[in-house]
Amino acid sequence: MDDEKNIHENIVLDPSSAAPMPRPIAPRKCACDCGILFQPGRKDQLYLNRQHANYGYNHGKRKITTRTRRKEEAILAKNDQILHKHFTSEKDLKMVLRYYEVLKADRFNFGYHIGQSEKNGISFWYTYRYFYVITQTEPKQVKIYKR
Helix, strand or coil: CHHHHHHHCCCCCCCCCCCCCCCCCCCEECCCCCCCEECCCCCCCCCCCHHHHHHHHHCCHHHHHHHHHHHHHHHHHHHHHHHHHHHHCCCCCCEEEEEHHHHHHCCCCCCCCCEEEEECCEEEEECCCEEEEECCCCCCEEEEEEC
C-alpha cells in the first residue's frame, strides 16, 4: 500500500544534495551566465530554454567583437571620406597636396589605415579608395593619390 502512495507523489529532487541524480546526464549551469542550475534533456543542451539561448547568443562574445569592429570600420570610412573630399576638390589631378594640419583639423585619424607599403624608402598608407604619403619637409604635407 505504501508503494502505491509513493508512486503517485511528485517528489522534487534537490540537485545540491549528495544523492546522485536519477538521469544519466548531470545537471549543469545555464550558459547565458544567469546562474540557474537545470537538468538538461539532451547532452548538447547548454541553455535552460529558448529565451536563455537567445540572450546568450545576442550578448556573448560575438556581440563584443562586432561592436569593436563596427567602431574601427567607422573610423576607416571617415578617413576615406575626408581624403575623398580633398581629392575631388581639385579637378583632373592625379595627386593632391594638402597640409598635414588641415587633414588633422578635419579629424583625419592617421593611426587608422588598411595597409602600408614601402617603396624606395617612401611609406605609402592605404584607405579604401586612396593612398597617401606624408612628406618629411616642414611644414608637413600629405600627398593624396587615387588607388
